[in-house]
Amino acid sequence: MEKSGKIFFVLFLSLVLAGCQKEQTEISGYQIYRVNADGTVLEPEDYTPQASGGDALIQEFVDKLGEVPAQVGHKKAIPDGVGITSVKRTEQNLRVDFNGTYSKMDNITEVFCRAAVVKTLVQIPGVETVEFTVNGQELADVQGNPIGVMGDDSFIDTKGEGINSYHSASLVLYFADKDGKKLVKEMRNIHYSSNESLERLVVEELVKGPENEKLRSAVPADTKILDVTVEKDTCIISLDKAYGQTGAAAVTPEAAVYAVVNSICENCDIDKVQIKIDGESEVKFRDAVDLSQGLTRNEEIVVQPEENGTITPGVGVDPALKE
Known part of the structure; x- marks a missing residue:
């Protein structure tokens, strides 16, 4: 009863996702997502931005994601050499384009990078989803299937239940x-x-x-x-x-x-x-x-x-x- 083409188990990661959904308790209500020193846990850092909203806040968050964290034991989720070349907003969606170095990341690093960027940017008022492209081409998984738009609930943690395997699936x-x-x-x-x-x-x-x-x-x-x-x-x-x-x-x-x-x-x-x-x-x-x-x-x-019709992953x- 194999359902080939339905579910793609593209990543088997040993990781701890404790802390991914830490409640926003600071006055600012914003967090910049980092990773721990081993690159196996998302680590949110409370942040008070200078910009109040709009494109200025988007750019401030993008810049912050690329900075080395001040907190000991944390490192930025976007590795050196991986750069964001542009960010375009269409209604409630942000399309973030990366340079070609993005494609050279290993699976573990890539999924944490993607989770950190998405979970950081969807906090911005009016932004509900984020879409990734690499050199203008839509990001795809290891099976060649488009990742599509992602929201905060695209990355589900286990609320501190311990080491686990992390999977990606395309659900119909x-x-x-x-x-x-x-x-x-x-x-x-x-x-x-x-x-x-x-x-x-x-x-x-x-x-x-x-x-x-x-x-x-x-x-x-x-x-x-x-x-x-x-x-x-x-x-x-x-x-x-x-x-x-x-x-x-x-x-x-x-x-x-x-x-x-x-x-x-x-x-x-x-x-x-x-x-x-x-x-x-x-x-x-x-x-x-x-x-x-x-x-x-x-x-x-x-x-x-309709004949020859398709359904698009993520959309x-x-x-x-x-x-």
């Missing part, structure tokens, strides 16, 4: 169309710890909702994930009652259920998905879908892209919805 997720009756694919790149199961990660991304404003979330934002387990070829997901009570009028019960089922089966080595509500499986979801048995993916509910919606 299913969200409801504007009518709430059919499902549409959306693709996004994510980095995550092996301390978190891929199945749980997929559900968490569904709860976050779609990037495309023309799509609807099939899983309410206030849904709590109670448990996610795998038994042989079946993934068992327990969600709280909010899953079936919020947004019921906007999305059909079939779309709400198969958004989860199709997304899990698409990205994980899973044939069936059983959804429980508050731990109970003997449930007829919104009086329409029987959840007592494991469900297999449903292709009939999926809006198929990723069916071409018909881009207009």
Whole structure:
């Protein structure tokens, strides 16, 4: 049941991500991200900028990222020789272009450099995502797949749970169309710890909702994930009652259920998905879908892209919805 082309495990890094999400407690509320002396841990440093916002603040943060940290035990995440040649802002996205030396970094150094730059720049008011290019060409992973736009939640830590493996994945997720009756694919790149199961990660991304404003979330934002387990070829997901009570009028019960089922089966080595509500499986979801048995993916509910259409990693919606 190999799902080639779906998940790319491009990095197996031994690292500790403790401290990556340190709360901003200083008055300034800003942090410049560094790495520790071994280059294996992101280290945020509180920073009070001189600029108040806009392009001036962007340039100040870029300059600061290139400076040697004053704090003992920290070093800059952008290695010597790797230079930022330009930064262009388009609405809420920053496109950061690097010189060719960027491509010479090893995988560990590169992912920490990328995480430090993104997590530093998305703190700027009005900046939601960052995109990398190298000599004007879009940055790609080791499989040749475009990295695409990245946000603060593109880099998921394990909140101090210890040494772990760090993976990068291209997820194909299913969200409801504007009518709430059919499902549409959306693709996004994510980095995550092996301390978190891929199945749980997929559900968490569904709860976050779609990037495309023309799509609807099939899983309410206030849904709590109670448990996610795998038994042989079946993934068992327990969600709280909010899953079936919020947004019921906007999305059909079939779309709400198969958004989860199709997304899990698409990205994980899973044939069936059983959804429980508050731990109970003997449930007829919104009086329409029987959840007592494991469900297999449903292709009939999926809006198929136009002929020769593709979905773009990190941006990723069916071409018909881009207009």
